[in-house]
Amino acid sequence: MTLNIASYNNGSSKVSSIRKQEDIDNLIIKKIASLTINDSKIWTSPKYDRSKNVHRFFQYPAMMVPIVQQTLIESITTVDNSVTTILDPFMGSATSIVAGMMNGLSCYGQDINPLSILLSKVKTHYFDIEEVSKRSIELIKSINSDERLCIEKNFRGIDKWFKVSVSLELSKIVRGIRKCEDIEIRRLFWITLAETVRLSSNDRTSTFKLHIRPLEEIQNRNISANELFEKLLNRNIDDIVSHNKMLLSKMLVGKNGYKKKISILFKNSTEYIFIPNGGIDLLVSSPPYGDNSTTVPYGQHAYLPLQWIDLKDIDESITEDLLSTISAIDRKSLGGKLILPSQEIVDNLFEISPSLRNVIEKLTVTHPDKTSKIICFTNDLYIVLQKCCEAVRKNGYLVWTIGNRRVGGIEIPNNRILIELLEHNGIKLLTEIKRDILNKRMAQRNRSTTTMVTEDILIFRKTF
Known part of the structure; x- marks a missing residue:
């Protein structure tokens, strides 16, 4: 009998590779367990300060906790140094992307919300502070010397959502921003304007949905958009200085800025996910926990700020139809178009996810x-999820944060549904973390759902 050495070696190598990967898995699991044992509140982060770094440029809905995402990424990258790229298909406020930067990764993010794209581009750009300061001084001078009594924007409900005096001041800011020739600095100015709009409008800031303040409160509320903008701009510059120092301390800055790749795309992830050569090593994201109209209306929250921003400065492909109504962006998001898939597709979903089938059966009886x-x-x-599975390379990792909402008094087990959908595509669950929601600003209650007070962080590996 002749021994096939080549075949034997290949088989041995394959077994060795599997064992090595299982060892890496176990190290990641032990790393997470060790962090949890050493600090039981590490994933809840009760002492989390939202003002650190660049995360207060704009109060984005349901923003993930930066230190939690950074710790999760670090836990994986310190064990497996082959991880060099990160993807977030539901990028939102770029919390995961910035955390990826702090861990020295090439970062790929995308979102359907134009305000997410603007915010993410600003937060991930490495600014020349001297140039920003110079342009900021010029902008403030331009705003203060502008005596024109012309309102730059005209959209349905403008007089409802803004006092005339505020609209006039916002218009001065818009005209001043347009004079800046540097597109990156203009974007910084636009996102500062976005937060100014949020705080100076007649909308209640206590909710993400648009709700008008009481008339008496509007009449008695005196606010200067110009003064607010200048204050926020100075604060943002301070945050950029802090952000730059952090990147510099980690030796992640070269002559052209951040050393690694940054890609921020205005894309609908149901239609397209960018895949770099070799695929993605690590996916870190948090999907919506239900359709936006009954959970967090990200698009509605962005509606007023986006009305005052030149959309072409965010991305050339963004069109005005996204602002045709306060719900236009949300209708393009997950579950936004209430068009039931075919029975064949529904049956397939039920087969893949028994948890989904069970909860639908319960709701069919009650609601x-x-x-x-x-x-x-x-x-x-x-x-x-299918596109994400294609984007992640073999033995790459996926970290999903998700919560279980309640509909009609019945808990929707988003965590189990997500696990089942991913496992069907060769994604193996490694470990689960339960965290209390303390600092992630969520909608508290609405007519359709009672929102969650805990979330699950699920860590997976792609097996093939």
């Missing part, structure tokens, strides 16, 4: 009117 939204949302989510 049949609420089943369509959950099915449409889950189908859209599954489409994105």
Whole structure:
């Protein structure tokens, strides 16, 4: 009998590779467990300061906790040094992307919300502070010397959402920003304007949905948009200085800025996810926990700020139709189009996810009117998850943060549904973390759902 050495060696190498990967998995699991044992509140982060770094440029809804994301990424990259790229298909405020930067990764993020794109581009750009300071001084001078009584923007409801005096001052800021020739600095100015708009409008800031303040409160509320903008701009410059120092201390800055790749795309992840050569090593994200109209209306929250911003400065492909109504962006998000998939697709979802099937069966008895939204949302989510699985390379990692909301008094097990959908695509669950929601600003209650007070952080590996 002749021994096939080549075949034997290949088989031995394969077994060795599997064992090595399992060792890495176990080290990651032990790392997470060790962090949890050493500090039981590490994933809740009760002492988290939102003002650190660049995370207060704009109060984005349901923003993930930066230190938690940074710790998660560091836990994986310190064990597996082959991880060099990160993807977030639901980028939001770029919390995961900035955390990836702090860990020296090439970062790829995308979102359907134009305000997310603007905010993320600003937060990930390495600014020349001297140039920013110079342009800021010029801008403030331009605003203060502008005596024109012309309102630059005209959209439905402008007089409802803004006092005339505020609109006139916001217009001066818009005209001043347009004079700046540097697109990156203009974007910094635009995101500062976005927060100015949020704070100076007649909208209540206590909720993400647009709700007008009481008339008496509006009449008695005196606010200078110009003064607010200048204050926020100075604060943002201070945060950029701090952000730059952190990157410099980690030796992550070269002559052209951040040393690694940064890609921020205005894309609908149900339609397209960018895949670099070799695939993605690590995906870190938090998807919506349900359709935006009944969970967090990200698009509605962005509606007023975006009305005052020149959209072409965010991305050339963004069109005005996204601002045609306060719900236009949310309708393009997961589950936003209430069009039930075919019975064949629904049956396939039920086969893949028994947890989804069980909860739909319960709701069919008690609240049949609420089943369509959950099915449409889950189908859209599954489409994105399939694209994510394709984007991540073999033995790459996925970290998903998700919460279980309640609909019609019944808990929707988003965590189990997500696990089942991913496992069907060769994604193996390594470990789970339960965290209390203390600092992640969520909607507290609405007519359709009672929102969650805990979240699950799920860490996976792609097996093939």
